[in-house]
Amino acid sequence: xxxxxxxxxxxxxxxxxxxxxxxxxxxxxxxxxxxxxxxxxxxxxxxxxxxxxxxxxxxxxxxxxxxxxxxxxxxxxxxxxxxxxxxxxxxxxxxxxxxxxxxxxxxxxxxxxxxxxxxxxxxxxxxxxxxxxxxxxxxxxxxxxxxxxxxxxxxxxxxxxxxxxxxxxxxxxxxxxxxxxxxxxxxxxxxxxxxxxxxxxxxxxxxxxxxxxxxxxxxxxxxxxxxxxxxxxxxxxxxxxxxxxxxxxxxxxxxxxxxx
Numbered sequence: 523x524x525x526x527x528x529x530x531x532x533x534x535x536x537x538x539x540x541x542x543x544x545x546x547x548x549x550x551x552x553x554x555x556x557x558x559x560x561x562x563x564x565x566x567x568x569x570x571x572x573x574x575x576x577x578x579x580x581x582x583x584x585x586x587x588x589x590x591x592x593x594x595x596x597x598x599x600x601x602x603x604x605x606x607x608x609x610x611x612x613x614x615x616x617x618x619x620x621x622x623x624x625x626x627x628x629x630x631x632x633x634x635x636x637x638x639x640x641x642x643x644x645x646x647x648x649x650x651x652x653x654x655x656x657x658x659x660x661x662x663x664x665x666x667x668x669x670x671x672x673x674x675x676x677x678x679x680x681x682x683x684x685x686x687x688x689x690x691x692x693x694x695x696x697x698x699x700x701x702x703x704x705x706x707x708x709x710x711x712x713x714x715x716x717x718x719x720x721x722x723x724x725x726x727x728x729x730x731x732x733x734x735x736x737x738x739x740x741x742x743x744x745x746x747x748x749x750x751x752x753x754x755x756x757x758x759x760x761x762x763x764x765x766x767x768x769x770x771x772x773x774x775x776x777x778x779x780x781x782x
Contacts, residue, residue, distance in 0.1 A: 533574040533623055535683060535700055543568050567618075574623045577728040579695035583664070584734045586715070587627045587694055588725040589671050590707045592616040596651075597721050602710040604636060604658045604670050609710040610717060612732050613651070614725055616705050624699040624707060625727045626692040627671055630663040634688045651708050657684045657699070661692055667735050670710040673701050695728040711735065 532540070543565040550558035580587065596613035616622055636658045655675040662668050673682045684699040686692065701707075715733045719725060725732070 533572045539568045579728050585731045586733045588730040588732050589624050589627045590614045591620040591727050594719050594721050594723045608713045610715045612709045614707050626694050626696050626698050628663045629694050630661045630692050632686050632690045633660045657682045672708040674706045
């Protein structure tokens with residue numbers, strides 16, 4: 523497992539909020555004393571919200587990692603609305619106390635990124651997947667399997683940040699975005715994926731394996747047996763030709779000896 527995570531422990535997106543709440547807390551403490559305690563509590567909450575710790579990162583090529591901290595609220599066979607194909611859907615709901623940094627679930631490449639405006643319903647309900655503001659990343663793994671992961675805004679979350687674009691290379695565990703103050707991430711996998719989580723399970727971004735994908739042989743490998751068969755056929759044909767020539771030589775030699 524890899525622990526390489528080239529980011530600070532506090533997400534850079536949080537510093538304006540942290541500094542603002544800290545300054546307000548200090549000024550209130552100077553003028554109002556103990557009445558500033560609620561603001562200090564708010565400062566602590568903002569700091570913990572934007573924490574961004576390093577995690578163990580499984581390296582199995584067939585593993586699909588959780589893109590977010592939270593709890594599994596959906597695990598079902600359905601249709602990937604962004605690709606129009608059958609899929610296994612796994613949804614992770616993040617409350618305000620979870621780490622909200624979103625991390626790449628796979629090694630692969632981004633095909634496209636689609637953003638949709640929408641409502642701000644409670645992110646834990648099913649209809650949030652299609653009615654809320656959301657940002658979908660359509661990617662393909664290094665083994666050629668399509669995976670779609672979607673940031674969905676929630677009741678409190680009003681800001682989706684995504685830092686990847688079409689044709690970008692993805693590395694599992696790396697940050698690709700953040701959703702502020704409560705939200706969810708939907709992951710759509712090929713329908714032959716095997717889920718390793720259940721509804722209600724608590725998961726951690728990058729370190730929890732959501733599912734495994736069967737590895738498909740690359741196209742070139744599909745022709746290997748045929749090429750191998752051709753090689754065997756050619757070798758057999760050459761052996762037959764050598765045997766035939768040897769037999770003819772033996773017959774000729776026997777004929778010459780009989781004449782003598």
